[in-house]
Amino acid sequence: MQISGAQMVIEAFIAEGVDTVFGYPGGAIMNVYDEIYKQDGFKHILNRHEQASVHAAEGYAKASGKVGVAMITSGPGFTNAVTGLADAYMDSVPLVVVSGQVPMSLIGTDGFQEIDAIGISRPCTKHNYLVTDAKDLPRILKEAFYIARSGRPGPVHVDIPKDVTAQIAEFNYDVALDLETYKPHTKGSPRQIKKAMEAIASAKRPLFYLGGGIINSKAAYEVREFVQKTGIPAVETLMARGVLSYDDELLVGMLGMHGSYAANMAMSETDLVIGLGARFDDRVTGKLSEFAKNAAVIHVDIDPASISKLVHADFPIVGDLKSVVTEMLEQVEKIDSDNYESWRETISNFAELHPLTFHEDTDRIKPQWVVKRVGELLGDSANISTDVGQHQMWAAQFYPFTRPNQWITSGGLGTMGFGFPAAIGVKAATSEKTSINFSGDGSILMNVQELMTAVEKKIPVINIILNNNFLGMVRQWQTLFYDKRHSETDLSVQPDFVKLSEAFGGIGYRVKTKEEFDAALKDAVEKNVVAFIEVIVERFENVMPMVPSGGSLFNMMLLEKKETK
Amino acid sequence: MTANIDNSERRVISVIVVNEASVLSRITNLFSGRGYNITSLTVAPIPESKYSRLTIVTAGSVRVIEQITKQLHKLIPVLRVYEHADLVEKEMALVKFPITENISDIGAICEAYNGKIVNVGHDVIITMVADEPRRVGHYLEAIKKYNPKEIVRSGAVALER
Numbered sequence: 001m002q003i004s005g006a007q008m009v010i011e012a013f014i015a016e017g018v019d020t021v022f023g024y025p026g027g028a029i030m031n032v033y034d035e036i037y038k039q040d041g042f043k044h045i046l047n048r049h050e051q052a053s054v055h056a057a058e059g060y061a062k063a064s065g066k067v068g069v070a071m072i073t074s075g076p077g078f079t080n081a082v083t084g085l086a087d088a089y090m091d092s093v094p095l096v097v098v099s100g101q102v103p104m105s106l107i108g109t110d111g112f113q114e115i116d117a118i119g120i121s122r123p124c125t126k127h128n129y130l131v132t133d134a135k136d137l138p139r140i141l142k143e144a145f146y147i148a149r150s151g152r153p154g155p156v157h158v159d160i161p162k163d164v165t166a167q168i169a170e171f172n173y174d175v176a177l178d179l180e181t182y183k184p185h186t187k188g189s190p191r192q193i194k195k196a197m198e199a200i201a202s203a204k205r206p207l208f209y210l211g212g213g214i215i216n217s218k219a220a221y222e223v224r225e226f227v228q229k230t231g232i233p234a235v236e237t238l239m240a241r242g243v244l245s246y247d248d249e250l251l252v253g254m255l256g257m258h259g260s261y262a263a264n265m266a267m268s269e270t271d272l273v274i275g276l277g278a279r280f281d282d283r284v285t286g287k288l289s290e291f292a293k294n295a296a297v298i299h300v301d302i303d304p305a306s307i308s309k310l311v312h313a314d315f316p317i318v319g320d321l322k323s324v325v326t327e328m329l330e331q332v333e334k335i336d337s338d339n340y341e342s343w344r345e346t347i348s349n350f351a352e353l354h355p356l357t358f359h360e361d362t363d364r365i366k367p368q369w370v371v372k373r374v375g376e377l378l379g380d381s382a383n384i385s386t387d388v389g390q391h392q393m394w395a396a397q398f399y400p401f402t403r404p405n406q407w408i409t410s411g412g413l414g415t416m417g418f419g420f421p422a423a424i425g426v427k428a429a430t431s432e433k434t435s436i437n438f439s440g441d442g443s444i445l446m447n448v449q450e451l452m453t454a455v456e457k458k459i460p461v462i463n464i465i466l467n468n469n470f471l472g473m474v475r476q477w478q479t480l481f482y483d484k485r486h487s488e489t490d491l492s493v494q495p496d497f498v499k500l501s502e503a504f505g506g507i508g509y510r511v512k513t514k515e516e517f518d519a520a521l522k523d524a525v526e527k528n529v530v531a532f533i534e535v536i537v538e539r540f541e542n543v544m545p546m547v548p549s550g551g552s553l554f555n556m557m558l559l560e561k562k563e564t565k
Numbered sequence: 566m567t568a569n570i571d572n573s574e575r576r577v578i579s580v581i582v583v584n585e586a587s588v589l590s591r592i593t594n595l596f597s598g599r600g601y602n603i604t605s606l607t608v609a610p611i612p613e614s615k616y617s618r619l620t621i622v623t624a625g626s627v628r629v630i631e632q633i634t635k636q637l638h639k640l641i642p643v644l645r646v647y648e649h650a651d652l653v654e655k656e657m658a659l660v661k662f663p664i665t666e667n668i669s670d671i672g673a674i675c676e677a678y679n680g681k682i683v684n685v686g687h688d689v690i691i692t693m694v695a696d697e698p699r700r701v702g703h704y705l706e707a708i709k710k711y712n713p714k715e716i717v718r719s720g721a722v723a724l725e726r
Contacts, residue, residue: 118587119587119590122587122590122591122594123594123598126641127641130586130587132586147641179641180644181582181583181641181642181643181644182641303639304635304638304639305632305635305636305638305639308628308631309632309635
């Protein structure tokens with residue numbers, strides 16, 4: 001059929017099964033918004049900032065496992081969205097982001113709202129396109145969705161000049177993709193898998209090192225079975241929270257800079273790292289030369305470039321985790337779980353020596369208590385998003401995660417302002433779950449305008465703001481490493497968060513006691529509208545334990561020992 | 566990761582890419598963004614195909630070179646990446662001399678390096694040599710005393726034996 005470029009965008013989205021688009025209109029993308037007005041194949045959520053549109057699409061993608069879609073205009077619309085693209089790129093989130101561009105005749109003339117968008121998005125997308133002819137648009141959109149979700153997922157940016165959206169051309173979406181230069185591996189080498197299984201069988205102190213790739217490849221339940229059947233202890237990265245359930249006896253905990261003592265010690269003592277979809281990030285490894293020093297390394301990843309990038313892999317396996325782990329499960333009888341009995345005991349001794357905990361020794365509520373309490377009250381019924389900082393680490397440490405896709409956070413890029421719009425996307429994808437965003441008094445202001453989006457579209461995200469009147473994580477580093485010079489981190493001057501939420505039409509609570517918190521959370525869940533629950537927490541609480549930047553995992557700063565209440 | 570200068574080795578990498586808009590900047594962005602070096606780069610379309618061939622001379626430790634080839638492979642329009650072990654490598658240089666220099670000397674040196682005088686003008690002569698990059702370097706040393714006015718090197722091209 002002969003239709004306009006703008007109509008093609010709509011038709012392609014519908015053909016791809018897109019049900020929600022996050023975006024913000026403007027001059028160069030108006031033809032497409034005109035078609036959005038006329039259609040009812042998907043709903044459009046108007047964020048109040050383009051960065052928020054991309055984060056919302058990320059939240060949607062992470063919670064649903066589908067490709068998230070955002071739409072923005074040229075120039076400042078696009079540059080506002082760049083942080084979201086970079087965030088999605090670092091965390092391998094499948095997105096298709098469509099931007100308007102000035103008409104072809106104006107490209108290169110410094111036209112109004114013109115910027116070299118694909119020049120800017122190149123280093124922070126998996127791939128990008130400038131569409132110069134509407135006849136290419138069906139193919140490009142089809143490729144964009146395929147590239148975004150296949151292999152190691154990531155954001156794909158499609159930049160469409162305004163005249164191309166008006167141009168009429170033939171639309172046929174039902175054509176086979178012909179990407180001669182892009183063929184992601186899916187099956188791991190059977191020989192390498194066999195060798196890896198033999199290495200596991202002969203190891204004395206093997207350790208699963210679980211990463212976010214497991215969630216991307218929808219392999220969490222296969223991994224659970226693998227861990228269960230082998231009896232091998234497991235540590236999780238920040239991005240892998242929820243792969244194992246919090247109450248799985250073999251889950252040692254999160255490792256890394258704010259990982260548990262037991263997890264970091266296990267990694268330091270292991271003789272075989274079984275890395276599944278993790279990328280040996282510096283926040284995980286600490287000092288590389290001391291990381292898992294006496295261990296051989298099995299590394300399963302779909303991205304060959306992740307293997308042996310930082311830590312040499314003795315058993316590299318390139319492939320899709322779900323497929324590789326399924327094949328490993330077929331040979332699982334080689335492994336005798338009894339062999340690791342004393343290793344499991346060693347690890348539980350580590351956990352007993354320095355358990356992951358906190359002291360309730362002040363009048364003010366401890367932030368960790370808030371996270372634990374939400375876990376007790378909502379548990380599996382909530383999806384948890386976060387912003388970036390102390391609250392994020394406390395949420396990762398203390399929330400009782402029970403399933404994959406429950407935990408939505410900005411790991412690689414560490415984007416403050418991610419949480420609220422992401423939680424909106426999460427709620428749009430999983431309306432049956434309560435959508436909680438843990439935030440701080442610093443982060444929440446970085447996309448606070450999303451109150452309007454949530455109110456308008458009736459998306460009842462509950463933002464729990466752990467307010468310590470500080471830019472807490474930076475303050476913690478200043479306290480520990482900058483001789484308490486708290487440079488520009490004191491956030492004592494603040495808005496009234498309750499009134500702020502109410503001004504947009506949301507609800508707000510300011511709580512100082514545990515009883516008030518319970519009542520506020522219960523009320524917010526019942527009222528089912530967007531809420532701010534501001535919790536006044538202990539100002540100087542530090543995230544512990546901690547591996548100082550560049551230090552070795554086994555050299556942790558630990559929580560002082562005290563009688564706990 | 567930045568190039569490890571300590572045990573850095575010169576390597577030649579050939580990349581076959583789809584000949585489309587902005588593909589060259591994808592490659593060069595990757596090198597600059599990840600802190601890899603480009604010593605020289607040549608690119609031209611492969612006849613009767615939709616592909617172009619790039620020849621990149623770079624330097625780095627074994628691990629860096631491995632990362633470079635993997636990262637190049639990840640780019641969507643990249644069809645193949647060859648990291649050459651056994652190769653025929655050639656480079657061209659054009660040099661402009663004042664006409665007042667000893668033309669027969671210059672011509673003889675050029676011949677020794679697989680080249681010749683290709684243009685004689687009013688005020689200048691232009692020579693061309695094509696040889697292994699290392700020998701092109703030697704040639705440029707040898708002609709220094711004839712006061713070359715301008716020198717252009719093409720960068721290396723290479724084919725596996």
